[in-house]
Amino acid sequence: MGNQETNPELENLLEYIKRTRGFDFGGYKRTSLSRRVCRRMQLIGVENYGEYLDHLEVHPDEFVELFNTILINVTAFFREAQAWDYIASEIIPGIIASKHISKPIRVWSAGCASGEETYTLAMLLAEALGMEQYTARVKVFATDVDVEALNTARQASYNPKEVQSVPANLQEKYFDRVNDRYIVQKELRRGVIFGRHDLVRDAPISRIDLLVCRNTLMYFNTETQVKILERFHFALNDAGFLFLGKAEMLFTRNHSFTPVDLKRRVFTKVPNGNLRGMLLSMAHSTGQQPVPEMVDQMRIHEATFEIDPVAQMVVDLNGIVLLANSEARNFFNLNPRDLGSPLQDLELSYRPVELRSRIDHVSANRRAITLKDIEWPGTDRDMKYLDVQIMPLIDDNTDELLGVKIIFTDVTRFKNLQQELVHANQELETAYEFVLRR
Ligand SMILES: C[S@@+](CC[C@H](N)C(=O)[O-])C[C@H]1O[C@@H](n2cnc3c(N)ncnc32)[C@H](O)[C@@H]1O
Structure with missing residues (x-):
């Protein structure tokens, strides 16, 4: 401390x-x-x-x-307008120029509160790229620890006073006026993914081009800020930028970032400066294995989950769908945008079987349950049967509940065999009776 x-x-x-x-x-x-x-x-x-x-x-x-x-979540659109002017005129064009047109642009708005900062970013990116390119290339990950603030952000509905700081032309272009509210346009919202993320505890998002974390670091003491900055270093691409709040400073002895414009609090990463040290300290703080095996292992875990032939998904403690492997996405027709959405917004939460109450039950009791022979007409309209297993995910080290994993095993073949067997037995019995009666 x-x-x-x-x-x-x-x-x-x-x-x-x-x-x-x-x-x-x-x-x-x-x-x-x-x-x-x-x-x-x-x-x-x-x-x-x-x-x-x-x-x-x-x-x-x-x-x-x-x-x-x-966790006061005071925020505003274009908060500290001069700094945003600089982001719009220098940083965003720089990022776009440095990337091939086919490459994604990934932005992280960390400590996003009720979304004003996030939509500010989204508007500037859409302005710079045009809506078509924005839709095809941009992902803005917007995270906060405060679930209520995130819900407000997802609703994207603001009052006239709140949008006052949005320049008139952007207000006109990116908001729909509904009664007395200003709703952020759907197309702009599509590029944004909101999710709960605790900067102190959760693993960073990776391959980020611009990381905006404003007026949030200041709530932490020195050691915690250093730890968070180490994660930010990991999160950023080598040419990536870090944008902090006006009142925030990086410590003078910080060797991982160098200022691009100190007044506007924009920094760039010193590439791979102390990546090894950072991973070692991350590993140390989580009690996990040291570098570089840790990174390789994380990638192997991800790849293994992705190609597993059994459909599976992970829902976090706030009911957000964090992961769904390739089989699950195909099986239930999920698209990549469904990841990061509340489970309750997806048909999958009640079909083929009501999941939410079961997830609550598993989380409360920290014990797995299996639902057998669930009927599922599937996308090809052939009746299928699934065993659905809902399992608590518990951190080995801390015994903390992290979320739940849901596994959908297709048992149609066994079910059909079983039915054939019952049918065959019945026929056999009839045949015996027939023989005995003669
Ligand atoms: C003052 S607001 C800043 C909002 C916005 N970035 C801005 O500058 O306008 C600080 C935000 O940090 C969030 N916060 C506090 N502790 C956090 C943590 N451990 N992880 C993630 N976010 C956190 C709060 O919930 C709050 O929404």
């Missing part, structure tokens, strides 16, 4: 939150953290952290209020 002052009662409260809610505020600056917790304490009229902990135990809804107070 660095050299910050600590209060044992506050630490106890944070430990309790980590244990009961799996959220680790350990890396957050204690001064702002205690100020915000105290605000909640005043509002509900308790005197000290111990009493507040008791209150949390009895009123679990208070967690939501507390998180909302701590």
Whole structure:
């Protein structure tokens, strides 16, 4: 926790939150953290952290209020307009010029709150590329730890005051006016994938050309910021850019990034500067194997999952479909955009079998269940039978629940054989009876 002052009662409260809610505020600056917790304490009229902990135990809804107070998600379209002008005139054209027209452009908006920053990025990319190229090439990954903020971002509906900072021509071009709301146009939204991601704990997204993380790093203490920056280094392509908030600085001793424009807080990565060291420290912090085997193994895991002949998918704790292998995508006609969507938005959540209540059950009990002989007319209209296995995914080291895996095994052949066997037995019995009667 660095050299910050600590209060044992506050630490106890944070430990309790980590244990009961799996959220680790350990890396957050204690001064702002205690100020915000105290605000909640005043509002509900308790005197000290111990009493507040008791209150949390009895009123679990208070967690939501507390998180909302701590993770203030203040944001705006084109927040700090000058910096965005620079991104639009220098950085985005530079990225486009450096890439072949057939290559994807991958952007990560980390700590995206309710989506204004993300859609700002999307608008600038669409402006630079034109809508056709934007649709074909751009993926904006937008992540935050706050699920409520992500839901607002997904809805993409803003009030007149919120869109005031969007230049008039872009407002006209990229928003649909519905009653008194401004809804981000569908085409623009299609390039954006929202997902829950905790910067402190989750693995980084990779092959990123532009990583925008503004007004978020400041909530973490020095050590945690260094760790997050190491992951950002890993996330970025060699020629990739990092764009921070106005009030944020990289530490002077940081050798992984070098400023492109310090005033606008735009940095570029020092290629492979200390990749090995970074992976070692990532490995160290997660208790996993060191480099380079770790990277190779991750790729092997991914490839193995992808080509497995059995259809399978992974849903995270917020009900988001994180992975679906090639067989699952073909089997259920999923398209790549379905990855990152809430399971409840997909037909698959209730057909061939209602999954959500079963997933909740498996998550609560941390035990696998198997549903047998589920009928599925399939895409080719031939009746198929599936065994559906729903399994909890548990971290070996921490015993923490990470999500659930759902495996769809096609048992049609066995089912048909079984029916043929029953039929054959019946015929045999009839034949015996016939012989005996004679
Ligand atoms: C002040 S907002 C910044 C929003 C936007 N980037 C901007 O600059 O306008 C900070 C965001 O960081 C998010 N945040 C806090 N801790 C986080 C974590 N551990 N992982 C991911 N996001 C986090 C909060 O939920 C909040 O939405």
